[in-house]
Amino acid sequence: MTHVHAPRGGAPVGFITELDGVEAASVIYLRLWSDGPKGKHAVRQDFENSLGKMRGQKALASFEDLYGLCALHGRRPLMRHAVNCKCVGADEACFANFIAAAATGQREDAMMIATLLVRPDFAPVITGLARDFGLTLMRMNVHAPQTMTSASKGQPRSDLPAQQPVTLH
Numbered sequence: 001m002t003h004v005h006a007p008r009g010g011a012p013v014g015f016i017t018e019l020d021g022v023e024a025a026s027v028i029y030l031r032l033w034s035d036g037p038k039g040k041h042a043v044r045q046d047f048e049n050s051l052g053k054m055r056g057q058k059a060l061a062s063f064e065d066l067y068g069l070c071a072l073h074g075r076r077p078l079m080r081h082a083v084n085c086k087c088v089g090a091d092e093a094c095f096a097n098f099i100a101a102a103a104t105g106q107r108e109d110a111m112m113i114a115t116l117l118v119r120p121d122f123a124p125v126i127t128g129l130a131r132d133f134g135l136t137l138m139r140m141n142v143h144a145p146q147t148m149t150s151a152s153k154g155q156p157r158s159d160l161p162a163q164q165p166v167t168l169h
Helices: 021-034 037-051 053-073 090-103 107-117 120-139
Strands: 012-015 087-089
Touching: 012 090, 021 037, 021 053, 021 090, 021 120, 037 053, 037 120, 053 120, 087 090, 090 107, 090 120, 107 120
Parallel strands: none
Antiparallel strands: 012 087
16 A cells, blocks of 8 residues: 655645744745746735835846746755645745845855755855845845734734635645
8 A cells, every 4th residue: 555645845834924024025925926927926016116126126036046946956846835825834934944044144054954945056056046035025124924813903904815725735
């Protein structure tokens, strides 16, 4: 008898609300970019609205290169959850920690994490791109996600996306 195992990279390890701003934004942008043309357009618009057209395009190019190298030279495909899922999968947590470590100058840690994502010979390249992307997120002044209800009124927050019942885990 053979056992079918779900890919471990999709296993939930936490919640998006437990991440800081850079980590949460890393996960959300990864999900959006992976979600197809509408998601890619949303990422592009967000970068340009936050940074201006020129800086936004530069940030987008850096993210595209990072994503592309992870996809092309990854040890395996990165698992992700649905865009609006409140869970964070193991691969997403790894990606978020990688971006945060690179952006905060923890190069050795970032390089080690990079080897979990891609072949070791590509670790230095994606670490540089991760640093650029993480610093961009810091310039955008991204904030950690809040709980799903407004503390002051007990009402659902209108600035958070609606939850989808289907996730990729």
